[in-house]
Amino acid sequence: MFKRFISLEWKQFRRASYFQKGMAIKILLFLAVLYFGGAALMLGVGLFFIIKKAIPTVDPIQVVNNFLIYWFLFDLLIRYFMQQLPVMNVKPLMTIPVKRSTVIHYLLGKTSVSFFNFLPLFVFVPFSIVLLTQGYPVINVFCWFIAMVSMTFANNFINFLINKNNVAFYVILAILVTFVGLEYYGVFKASEPIGSAFNYLYNHSYLAILPILMAAGLYYVNFNFIKKGFYLDDAVSKKVKEVNATDLSWMNRFGAVAPFIKNDVKLIWRNVRPRQVMFMSFIFLFYGLMFYTQETYKNMPAFLAFASMFVTGGFLMTFGQLVPSWDSEYYKMLMSQNIPYKTYLQSKWYLMVFAVVISFILSTPYIYFGWDIFGMIAAGALFNIGLNSFITLYGGVLNRVPVELNVKAKAFSNTNGFNPTQLLIALPKFLLPMLLFYVPYKLINFQAGIVALALSGVLGIVFRNVVFKKIEAVYQKGKYKTIAAFSEKK
């Protein structure tokens, strides 16, 4: 039976529209996978030596063990938002003689072959090999490795549970918040005993059985959970959500664009995919930390300009690049309704501006890195509002990929909004702020660079009506193509 399921899956994969896309995208995807895999591999190989150099007094494996808990928590967080869980098409299977348990085993097995389970292997395998070459005892390393893999799978199944079961989600959330809170205020550092537990596990190899049991136990819990709800109207199939309506009438003050903004807020709030984008754009806020903390970039202010643009531009770029696509499910209606294109575009612009402003407010802690940096973030925000937003909107029209709103994006099998044109349009978004900053910086000084970057945005805001007209014309021109592309079956 399993063999047949797999052949069905294979057909689904082969015949899916994204697979029939151009060679260029496949190559790009392959490169992306290679990049992430490679990065993980490098980390795995280099980790030991990096730690050894940084903290020579402590055994690297101990350091790793102490930090493992954060790794797994982060892993879980990323999974919760990114990992697409299999919603198997159970309807046709329910009426034919296949044992339920077979289907469920298969379903759970399928979650195990996720990219998110392989990525950790790319780190743990080379790290373990390095450990072995450094003369660590084989039994200990091997058992430790098995334990890590089991933990990864345990995470995989926890994620399945919390995605499908609200109670499990809130219980785990509550536990996490409590421990993080205790840790943060220094009441009780849970990470220390957990760290020593991992160390203990490493030193007493037979204990590797515990994570294995944990993974197996979670598998069992999942199995029962699905089995209980193996009916069309339950866990495995789509869930009908109760409406949570909020009164947004206060937004009416935005005038002509109000109906669209209200709609977009609902769009983001009520659909899985845009929510995911929201989460992603929140991560962008921390982008600056990667750059401002590094000594190397201190002397490369152009990169700082780039990072500063990113800090406030997360939502703008992730949401904005899919601008007409968000409405792809009902685009025909919008096009036959009494809507001027300009108002539609303006409403999206306001939304992006709003997001930039919010991100800017949230970025105030960066003042810690000095006013120069914060000035740069402010200039980056202006650039985002006045220029980047328009480039993004312009790029959107070239991106005619329908988006399924209520389906999570799959990691690396989702080419929505990921095509060569999109990449081309992304280039000016990255290069422009660097250039706008770097030239005056080289010619005059740091402040001049900031002013130039900010000025570019102000210019865009001043001339926005002209720009809107231009973009509107482009959208109008591509209208039929866009409608045709959006009504293609997925």
Next chain:
Amino acid sequence: MITTSNLSKKYNESTVLNIENLEIPKGQSFGLVGNNGAGKTTYFSLLLDLIQPTTGHIENNGVMVHESENWKPFTSSFIDESFLIGYLTAEEYFYFIGELRGQKASDVDALLSQFEDFFHGEILDQKKYLRDLSKGNQKKAGIVAALIGEPEVIILDEPFANLDPTTQIRLKGIVKDLAEKKGVTVLISSHDLLHVTDVCERIVVLEKGEVIKDLKTSEATLKELEAHFSKVAEV
């Protein structure tokens, strides 16, 4: 009201629609019938400027449909579920359409109150998103949304499909009322010959993209249509 001249649509050399001349006067209830692939939806899509004509044009109340957007304020339509916004509740959707068509919330409420019968208590106050409604109920919501804002032209593609018998009968009443009392031009396509002949004053039969019959509805129309389509079946 709606004038179609020399209209054709080709996809890679295969002609899917070719209408030399078709006049639909104001206030007419106009029915379009034909088998699958006859070009009904293509014609409606051209009317709404969702696809580009290969040749010719449609004029809606003096506005060239593929050149100007000025036909939008007085034209409304429901073609398929992709006209619904899945993540809204029915009420939110109605108000959204109302806002687009310059209607106050109270205007929309007044209109909706006329359709309580039609909704049969399954649309309003449901605490459900449109995407979670059944096909038939989605259709009800879409049809009523097309009536918001006092349009002069209403285009409904297969409005009777997926509806339960009671609702079909009510819908017929609504459509008749629109054309006769309010002077609205209603365009309907359907596979159900009985329904169209009941509702429409005029019926046009499309076959392979061409108009092959243009009938003024009378007692004999249903028979004639049935005879025609059974003949098609035999050939």
